[in-house]
Amino acid sequence: MRFNSMNKENEKKKDYSKYIMLAIVFAFVVAFFLDILVKIFLMFGKVLFKYWWGGVVLILVILFMRRRGKKKK
Numbered sequence: 001m002r003f004n005s006m007n008k009e010n011e012k013k014k015d016y017s018k019y020i021m022l023a024i025v026f027a028f029v030v031a032f033f034l035d036i037l038v039k040i041f042l043m044f045g046k047v048l049f050k051y052w053w054g055g056v057v058l059i060l061v062i063l064f065m066r067r068r069g070k071k072k073k
Contacts, residue, residue, distance in 0.1 A: 048055065
């Protein structure tokens, strides 16, 4: 509860224009980096979709090597 609400200094409106401009610039920077990140993920997705069989072979090789490594010990 404010007891000094009649004080003129408390009634002044604060200037938020600097914070609004900073938020707008920050939003553009974030949008720029998100756009680049989405393009990278789309390129990775296209390569992964095109060479899906290579991923399956790689996973099978990794599983085979892990099982073989456990049997040696």
